[in-house]
Amino acid sequence: MTVHPILEVSDVKKYFVMKNGLKKDVIKAVDRISFSLEAGKTLGIVGESGSGKSTLGRAIVQLLHDIEGEVLLNGKSIIGLKRKELQKLREDIQVVFQDPYASLDPKQKIKKIIAEPLKIHKKPDREKSIHEIIELVGLPVEFLERYPHELSGGQRQRIGIARALALSPSLILFDEAVSALDVSVQAQIINLIKKLQNQLKLTYLFITHDLSVLRQVADEVIVIYRGKLVEKGKVEEIIDQPVHPYTKLLVSAIPEIGKPIVLDEAGEEEKVINQMFEEGEDGCPFYSRCEIRKSICLKKFPEISKLSETHDYYCHGISNKKEI
């Protein structure tokens, strides 16, 4: 069964140049990342804070400029579009942001917030669409007359989702969309997100640092560390059989009841920060934290290795050093 991918990302790079007096530092926020995503599926993007997962998301939805590489949506390139084309693209890709308190304009009523994308894209029958959308996200129509500050975090995030749905996009990016919510509300929002996906045949990019959330929503996962893709696979593969040492570290960090908390990693953080800038130019960024590192890791980022049809990883140390 081959389904044409709705989103194809190949070799995407986003470098930030920091001027430090005369010295220029290049920060590789996203470095040569490729993946593709089929319609109706959810791709999870995981990594720790600062790993570049949000930058990758923003690069894909064209909220950042000067991106290298290629992003195809429905087979068409969406990199470097002109203003008019970009505006058209916005109908197809929408974003739900992390902080439901900051992502809604405090001076506008909910009605105006949901209506805005419809207005910008000159859609007819706005009043009717607004009513349909707010019911779709499970909020009563009375909420339309309220201001964001009168709503709770979960309700606001529903409004954020409603705004993203307004233009019936084919792809929605959830940028840590449930991370700011408490666990019970988180579950409700996740259920809503999944229900909408089935109902409206939506494709999702789901950025999160929380693997337990990921297991609930994602079909496939890419793991990112310091701008590099380190492992890619189906969600079960990544969570149940991680191979890359970084993914293993992430998975072992999922809290479980009854599991003892490992304390010997307390000093780890500091060591990492110290070594952060001492790494080789194109080496593996995980080198300093890696337990199975080799000297080659400093010089060259590994090529792709395949564990199965769907499961890829990038690591020099695994295949032959695994047993030791």
Next chain:
Amino acid sequence: MIRQIVKNKVALFSVLVLILVVLFAVFAEFIAPYSPEDQHIESKLLPPVWDENGNSSFILGSDELGRDVLSRIIHGSRVSLIVSLFGTLLALIIGTVIGAISGYYGGKVDAILMRLVDIVLAFPFILLAIFVIAITGPSVFNIIIVAGFATGVNLARVIRGEVLHVKENDFIEATHSIGANNFRIIVLHILPNIANVLIVIATLEMANLILLESALSFLGLGVPAEVPTWGKMLAEARTLIISNPWNAIFPGLAITITVLGINLFGDWLRDYFDPKYVEK
């Protein structure tokens, strides 16, 4: 909105003061007992009517040329109001346009605009005013232009800072992501969110401009000599302030009450436009 004003005593007071001042300004000819230029030489430097030497035909007394103080205050409200109102309006327009563009776009545009602002600010305001008015001649219109421009440039700084602050919010990026253009974001999302600051600045500037106008009039750079203004009345009364303080007190009171009214109204307006504000 009117119901809200009536409910709030402070707002009601400020609105009544402002209405009164505006009525004075509009119907000065009908309200004032005398023409502001009429000189009654036989009854000059009179104290107000409640003083034992007062004269009932000069309710707030008369100045050293025998002109009726009340009539001059009523007529003087015109210039003061026009200058402060239109000067502030002009300043707000200039300040908002420069500040919003500078803060929103940043980078080179910001650097160039802010250096231009620095150049204007490096000139002492009075020097600038003398320069411009010496060329164009003293008139209310010219004062408005000079004062509005100078304060507008000043405001641009403050507004730029506010824009920088607001534009970092997630909802600005969210608005980008639904395809809004920059103009829409600035006008519909950034400006409403800095409105409370704008209102406070505007009310303070209005009060400032009343004083500025009097300073210019004092230097002889203000409005033509025969037009009465509150600032000019203060300046004229200054020489006699020990022997005849009443001449300074009444225009001073007029300025104070008007400025107070504007400030209180501004305060209320700011609350009114803040959706989080709940009427107590």
